């Protein structure tokens with residue numbers, strides 16, 4: 165750039181953890197807001213986004229640097245999404261540069277051009293013979309999957325099928341590579357809907373579809389409160405048709421690991437339009453292509469987990485959130501947003517309806533429905549005609565347990581297995597035993613870096629800390645007294661599995677938890693084995709409950725519900741009620757009624773009784789009443805400041821300084837409570853001391869105004885540089 169060109173000011177957001185923007189110089193014509201530019205920053209070169217063209221800068225012009233490169237000719241984000249991102253940064257008090265960076269595919273963050281390439285996909289050749297030698301099981305599996313239509317290379321990888329397998333099939337001329345998006349005729353001109361699969365809606369479904377469809381082209385929020393199997397997915401599909409016919413796009417958010425291949429198949433069978441999924445098996449290139457295909461309008465439907473919310477669309481006509489109560493919609497680190505809350509705002513900005521669907525709506529959502537923010541639509545009948553499951557509480561006080569199972573539960577299992585059905589057991593603790601204990605002296609193997617015990621993993625033959633991930637070998641004898649009587653205490657899923665293989669050797673057991681599904685494709689092959697009836701006994705953590713429907717399961721056991729009933733976390737009972745209702749709703753079917761058994765030492769617990777006798781809806785009202793009396797969310801709004809440091813004094817100093825500032829600022833904002841600072845429940849984790857400070861107010865705007873003043877001051881504290889800290893607005897976990 166020559167000296168003569170006049171240089172103008174640009175305000176830029178950079179991907180660094182500071183709550184501020186940076187001014188640079190650039191020659192005219194200036195890139196508009198929303199374009200990426202490359203800038204020098206210290207010794208580095210960073211990619212930032214243009215925010216504004218200010219007239220003046222607080223920094224003298226001769227000290228400003230000039231940008232190196234303009235990366236985009238036009239803004240990357242459409243106006244509505246741009247506004248959403250700015251608003252989110254303010255609401256969650258998170259640095260704008262990081263919020264924007266988070267919304268970009270990795271390749272764009274690195275400066276790659278925003279140009280779409282073909283989306284590598286595969287389909288069967290016209291007269292491909294799908295019989296193939298049994299010694300090539302992966303090839304066989306790939307051909308089977310493609311029988312239902314083309315799949316992207318990423319979707320195949322998610323099933324454990326690598327591109328080498330596809331290449332071998334291509335060499336045999338059984339499959340061919342295509343661009344998924346170039347495949348169909350433009351769906352905006354003629355939408356092909358396969359009407360054959362379309363159900364005749366029942367009255368409740370029809371009312372829901374008609375009500376929501378009326379809101380086409382404008383914002384409205386709906387809570388579709390429908391029991392499991394009441395036909396919510398059918399409602400979604402029928403809502404989408406007129407939106408797609410208008411040439412508008414649909415965004416579907418699902419929980420992590422909630423998108424089953426069957427659901428996707430159901431969507432693809434219904435609409436001959438490009439349906440993209442975002443999932444963990446995608447590489448950076450595929451993510452960018454999917455992002456661009458939504459932005460330019462090539463993709464009709466996008467299905468993804470929470471971060472898909474930040475995808476740009478050419479014309480968004482509908483947002484659906486399935487299983488809206490699921491905790492995975494809240495991001496728990498970095499930019500801690502809630503995708504459900506932001507989806508509502510996005511609907512407002514895009515002028516399109518938003519539908520939250522669940523059999524067990526979050527208490528927040530039920531509250532929003534009762535105060536008129538959402539319109540509630542209910543589906544109370546099971547579409548398939550199955551009967552609701554029976555339920556029973558087993559009092560396990562003074563009862564001898566075998567690997568956590570009461571004798572009565574074992575009898576029931578025997579009975580259901582002999583009848584040729586499947587049995588599902590939930591235990592929310594993975595590993596073999598919760599801790600390793602010396603029977604002689606009581607020594608317990610504790611993690612050196614956390615205030616926590618090691619979990620004993622039999623599979624890997626190691627002790628494993630679930631809080632910091634550190635591992636060590638299982639000791640041969642007690643380091644305190646030398647005894648070799650080391651025993652496990654607290655049953656984990658591994659131990660349950662090995663007990664069941666001994667107790668019921670004639671039936672096959674499968675375990676679904678984070679350890680047994682680490683490798684790509686492993687979860688899917690376990691689930692397929694369950695559907696095929698290869699396994700009769702299913703053990704799992706709550707992972708097993710998400711969105712999976714196993715019609716042959718007639719007995720469900722929840723082995724330990726006391727942990728949730730007496731948790732320090734006020735949301736634990738809500739989560740237990742949701743888990744219970746979800747699994748109860750899936751047990752059994754028309755010809756085989758299901759039975760759900762809960763084991764508890766406190767069968768008389770009021771919330772438990774309410775849930776069992778009056779159902780989730782009634783339970784939720786009781787629970788909400790309790791929260792109203794205690795002034796807890798959704799009747800108040802919270803923000804949690806968390807901090808950690810290797811030295812206790814450093815985190816204490818920072819917290820005291822931050823609390824001191826809060827007390828000063830609080831004087832200007834009556835109604836904001838400041839609770840703490842207190843040590844975190846687990847005070848030491850991964851070698852760091854942890855503390856927290858809770859801010860709470862009955863008024864959301866009051867809390868927001870308080871945070872807006874407080875946080876910049878906190879950031880300026882000299883002690884703030886001595887600790888790692890973060891702010892969580894609307895925290896879902898307080899510990």
Ligand code: ADP
Pocket residue numbers: 363364365366369390391392393394395396397398399547548
């Ligand atoms: P949900 O998503 O609420 O759990 P689904 O949409 O999966 O329920 O529906 C459950 C079952 O009922 C599916 O097999 C579906 O095909 C069927 N179904 C849905 N709506 C109807 C209807 N109106 N008539 C008959 N069967 C239906």
Ligand code: ZN
Pocket residue numbers: 602603604605606607642643644645646647
């Ligand atoms: Zn000992």
Ligand code: ZN
Pocket residue numbers: 611612613614616629630631632633634849850
């Ligand atoms: Zn640890």
